[in-house]
Amino acid sequence: MIPTAATLAIALLVGALACCVARLVVGPSFADRIVASDTLVLVVMNLVVTLGVLWQTRDYADVPVLLAALGFVGTVAAAQFIRRGGPLA
Amino acid sequence: MRELLVSVLLVGGAAFTLIAGIGLLRAPDTHSRQQVSTKAATFGAGGALVGSLIFFGGGFQELLVVGFLLLTVPVGTHVLAKAIYEQHLPRRSGPKWPDSEGS
Numbered sequence: 001m002i003p004t005a006a007t008l009a010i011a012l013l014v015g016a017l018a019c020c021v022a023r024l025v026v027g028p029s030f031a032d033r034i035v036a037s038d039t040l041v042l043v044v045m046n047l048v049v050t051l052g053v054l055w056q057t058r059d060y061a062d063v064p065v066l067l068a069a070l071g072f073v074g075t076v077a078a079a080q081f082i083r084r085g086g087p088l089a
Numbered sequence: 090m091r092e093l094l095v096s097v098l099l100v101g102g103a104a105f106t107l108i109a110g111i112g113l114l115r116a117p118d119t120h121s122r123q124q125v126s127t128k129a130a131t132f133g134a135g136g137a138l139v140g141s142l143i144f145f146g147g148g149f150q151e152l153l154v155v156g157f158l159l160l161t162v163p164v165g166t167h168v169l170a171k172a173i174y175e176q177h178l179p180r181r182s183g184p185k186w187p188d189s190e191g192s
Contacts, residue, residue, distance in 0.1 A: 002144070005096030009103035009137070016103075016130075019110030023122070031173045035123045038165070039113055042130035045154075046106050049137045050099055053144050064138065064154045068161070075165040079172040 006054035013047045034078045041071035095144045102136030105129050117181040119173050123166065131162045 020043055023036040045067045052060045112125030135155055142151040 001092045001096055002099075005099050009099040012100070012103035012107045016107045016110030019107075019114045023113045029119060029176070029178055031119050031169075031176055031178065032122060034169060035119065035126060035173075036113060038169070039109060039126040039130050042127075042134045043106055043110065046102060046130075046134045046137045049134075049141045049151075050103065053095070053099060053141050058145065058148070061148060061150045064134075065150055065157075068154050068157045072157075072161040072165050076168050079165070079169040083172045083175060 003054060006050055009050045010047065010054070013043060013050065016043045017047070030082055034075065034082070037078075038071065038075045041067055041074070045071075091143060095140045098136050098140030098143070102133040102138075102140065105133035105136065109133065119176075119178050120170065120180070123170060123173065127162060127166050131158055134158060 017040070020036050020040040024033055024040065027033045027036055045064045048060050048063045048067070052058070106129070109126045109129035112129065113122050116122040116125045135158060138151045138155050142148055
């Protein structure tokens with residue numbers, strides 16, 4: 001039962017991943033791309049956790065920790081970037 | 090019973106994340122896209138993490154990540170929303186927005 005559910009969850013997550021990548025490519029403004037990459041980090045985290053359950057391994061248990069930390073730092077850095085108008089302003 | 094709980098949490102988390110992705114594609118302006126996507130994706134990731142926690146019978150990393158997400162996602166979203174607000178991007182017509190000067 002769990003492998004079926006995990007496979008279904010992975011199929012749904014790949015759809016979400018495609019939506020995020022489409023918004024990342026299309027996005028009219030830079031802010032849209034930041035929002036898309038912020039969501040993309042959460043989708044990839046969800047995907048790694050689901051793959052760990054499907055393969056019944058704890059090898060990838062540290063990946064969500066790093067993704068959460070780096071996703072937060074990246075979002076704040078990019079937001080400050082567009083607020084100040086450049087890297088050195 | 091435990092298998093059923095893990096399955097429901099995994100599929101529910103993935104479904105919420107898919108809803109976040111669809112909202113990211115379909116929402117009309119940047120504020121709406123952020124509003125739609127961030128909360129649903131956080132909820133979906135939390136569901137999958139809790140499912141993994143139950144599946145492996147406890148784990149330090151999942152608890153750490155859930156707590157960290159609940160602390161940091163609102164902060165990052167707030168900073169990004171202020172940055173988007175100051176950009177004067179085109180918005181969907183609707184209720185009148187306050188001027189961003191002096192905010």
